[in-house]
Amino acid sequence: MPTDILMPALSPTMEKGNLAKWLKKEGDTVKSGDIIAEIETDKATMEVEAADEGTLGKILVPEGTQDVAVNTPIAVILGDGEKAGDIKASAPKADKPVTEKVKEDAPSAEKAIAETRAPQKAETAVAPPPVQAANDPSIPEGTEMVQMTMREALRDAMAEEMRADKDVFVMGEEVAEYQGAYKVTQGLLQEFGDKRVIDTPITEHGFAGLGVGAALAGLKPIVEFMTWNFAMQAIDQIINSAAKTLYMSGGQMGCQIVFRGPNGAAARVAAQHSQDYSAWYSHIPGLRVVSPSNPADAKGLLKAAIRDKNPVVFLENEILYGQSGPVPKLDDFVLPIGKARIARAGKDVTIVSWSMGMRYALEAAETLAKEGIEAEVIDLRTLKPMDTETIIESVKKTGRVVTVEEGWAQSGVGAEIAARVMEQAFDYLDAPVARVSGKEVPMPYAANLEKLALPSAAEVVEAAKSVSYK
């Protein structure tokens, strides 16, 4: 088969160029690596190298031609025994990758971008696979429920998974001897020893990256951040290394790792220690983002996260650590990642939240009930992948949505929910979606200002009434 040589792209933005010069003529033999032509744009000149062996059968674009579109065939190489007569009138083959290697003076990063962009225009966008999570496993009748704190539930989840799989280990600041800065890893050092429960130096970027490396090598690290605020030191490794390596390696190299720790505002710890990273991480393809609001979900989802083959960002909450709740006493209680939970059924308005926001949401629902408004409260539990279906189903019933989050409104999770509801249930809406969020200010220290900066149940009540036109 005769092979086309295509007009190469010199930069991601290059659409056309001039064919300055042919260095080979028809009938010349060419070896792979031979420079056969020179191309010019207004920015640079580059040489076109042959990537195939054979004879230069035909020059399709003569020397001196201006404005040759990228990917236009410019010449044809004939293989052994092929003749010029074999060349059919060439039509541009947009889907054929540029085979010529180019030597150029443009920065190589730009070239890399050019290569990734090239095939993009060929295909119409393919839809991502639909997100479908299993339902919660049914809990056998008569299962004993044990009251425990979120802290204990998280600890038990880790302990159970560590017992089951020796490749699971936990590391972070103060996780071992001190038993965890917030005592979530209490007792783990005693049970599993210092090989598997590892105190790190204060080196977030380093140990997060080390964890990712260990995961690439097949281990299953649980990396605890003392709080997620400190993971900003490590966010590059979480996003650039953990989230993307599977894709960049064409599916060869996955990274089974859990990053966990308390997220969001604690109390009076001011701007650098009070941030909600829900929106930040749920922006990133390749990450799963889980954020439970109660002990049972915390246990079932942390176990699922540790088993998940993907990097999971597990956002806990310091204020919720001490909160108790019933957890089913089962040998292996695992919940599906990606499935929301209807925490309270109702028909008048849908309130969507997760983690600490559930407190405001449920408290508001109580108040609203007293005033005759029955709110349906959805606990997302997983932010990525988001269980849109559960939200949409609820909206079809209620026609009204309020989102509640501690994070800032702009580009927040509430904004994402509003967009999805608008896209998928526009006709069912009786009012615009209302967002209750943290105020767009760094968290102040002063008690009165901090209170104002955070969302509150009262604000949720107000929002629910306003979307209900009450």
Add this chain to the structure above:
Amino acid sequence: MPAVSAASSSSKAASTRSDGAKSSSPRAAAPIADFSKDQDLSAYKSMLTIRRFEEKAGQLYGMGLIGGFCHLYIGQEAVVVGMQMALKDGDQVITGYRDHGHMLATGMEAKGVMAELTGRAQGYSKGKGGSMHMFSKEKGFFGGHGIVGAQVPLGTGLAFANRYRGNDNVSITYFGDGAANQGQVYESFNMAELWKLPVVYVIENNRYAMGTSVNRASAQTDFSKRGVSFNIPGEQVDGMDVRAVKAAGDKAVEWCRKGKGPFILEMLTYRYRGHSMSDPAKYRTREEVDKVRTTHDPIDMVRARIIEKKFATEDELKKIDAEVRDYVNDSAEFATHDPEPDVSELYTDIYR
């Protein structure tokens, strides 16, 4: 553990390298000069002010008047007081969250600091920053930073500005033994030496980072050597002896003023209280703490020296003690009666 020597042996022994490291000129310990009467009395008063202030802050915290994190500086007073004695107008100071002592040492008012701790309108940050985030342009204090290690590149940048402007000011960049393991510290070291920036890195080695002792977190526990691969000179200093701190500070600051680049001072010191108010400090023994307190307390040592040298009588010292107490009590009084910031402050100071 090298740091123990600071607490148990004489200042001279502690500031002399015990591990046979080469003592080429910049690394040889600065000779410790005796203080004059004025210097001793002033150091005494400054250190005592910090101690009493911190004790009061601890009380207010216990009463619920201070919230969040509150990291006390008790035990480490000689470090900031001695360093400050080596500085001149225009020099800059920056540190982490254990910052009350640094602020008082730079001359920031106790009232403003305490009112910030209680989150009130006349605090240094209008109540918006709290214990960990206070600043004073006037006094050259650049914070007050909550992310361990983050102040180190910032302090290096302050030094960069000095060099850029061609003045001879120096940036004093404080951080802890735990912070010394953050990557950005070494990125800073490299730039500082590469560009000969006038920054003194003061590593306050109080032997613990939260509950982690130095030797459980550090491959190289001699922090004065942490600049070796960048050719930054370093020195270990008895951070409990204010004279040793001042002497080392003088030397390091002069090095910087002369344009020779950065200098590292490892201050061997000790924190008496828990890491923050919520830390029971079970990772060390009561005896360990008591030993430092009774044998090597920075304030007791100066006090004893003042008496011994007859710089002041017991009565005169008691008078100073009373003045200090009043000053601190006034600040607490002020900080508990000042109103909270006006709610309109929520949306101010985000942009300018």
